[in-house]
Amino acid sequence: MAIKQYSLKKDGAKQLSPAFRVREFRCRDGTDTILIDEGLVVLLQCIREHFGKPVTITSGYRTASHNTRVGGSRSSQHLLGRAADIQVQDTDPLAVAAYVESLMPGWGGVGRYPVKAGRAKGWVHVDTRPNKSRWTL
Ligand SMILES: [Zn+2]
Numbered sequence: 001m002a003i004k005q006y007s008l009k010k011d012g013a014k015q016l017s018p019a020f021r022v023r024e025f026r027c028r029d030g031t032d033t034i035l036i037d038e039g040l041v042v043l044l045q046c047i048r049e050h051f052g053k054p055v056t057i058t059s060g061y062r063t064a065s066h067n068t069r070v071g072g073s074r075s076s077q078h079l080l081g082r083a084a085d086i087q088v089q090d091t092d093p094l095a096v097a098a099y100v101e102s103l104m105p106g107w108g109g110v111g112r113y114p115v116k117a118g119r120a121k122g123w124v125h126v127d128t129r130p131n132k133s134r135w136t137l
Contacts (some may be wrong), residue, residue, distance in 0.1 A: 001128070003038035003081050008032045017045040017130060025060030025084070029069070035061050035081025039128045043103060044084060047126075050099055051088050059085040077109060083127035085113075093122035100126055112136040 006014070009032055011022035016036065025036045048055045062070070062078040077083035090119050097112045104110075111125030112135070127133075 002043070003037045005036045006036060008034055016041045019045055019048040019055065020057075024057045025081070027061050027063050028059065029063060029066040031063050031066070035065075037080070037082040037128050039060060040082055040084060040126070042126065043100070043108075043126060044086065046103055047086070047088065047096065047099065051091055052097070053089040053091060056087045056089070057084045058087060061082075075132055077127035077129055082129060083109065083125060085123050085125050087121060087123050088117050093124045096124045100124065104132075107132050109133040110135075 002115055006022045008023060008026050012021070014020060014022045020041055022034060022036065026034050057069070059078060061081045062072060062076065064079060067076050067079055072078055086096070087093070093114055094112060096112055100110050105131055109125065109127035109129050113123045113125070114136070115122040
């Protein structure tokens, strides 16, 4: 699987899989360039089909400056186009994380951000790094 580069202006409407278009992975600072790992799209499409509900990407590719602004780690997989923070409609983030775990038991990153006081909606961070990384915040 490879990391592909797209232009928001030229490729934004391009369908990457049945449920995801290029623009959903854009950096929220408006940057035209978007990096997207093909393997990440496969994972997200699996999640979409497993739960049968819309998957919203709240953060996909990030430029270095945007990553700093949102408090991302310096080695964030979002900088490489390999990570997405997602919410599945009407679904507990911990249930989403458990399913992702079953897809990549020995590799990849899964960050659990469950619903808690002061956080109305939880989310799950998913990335396609070759090694295994797990955390809960
Ligand atoms: Zn993330």
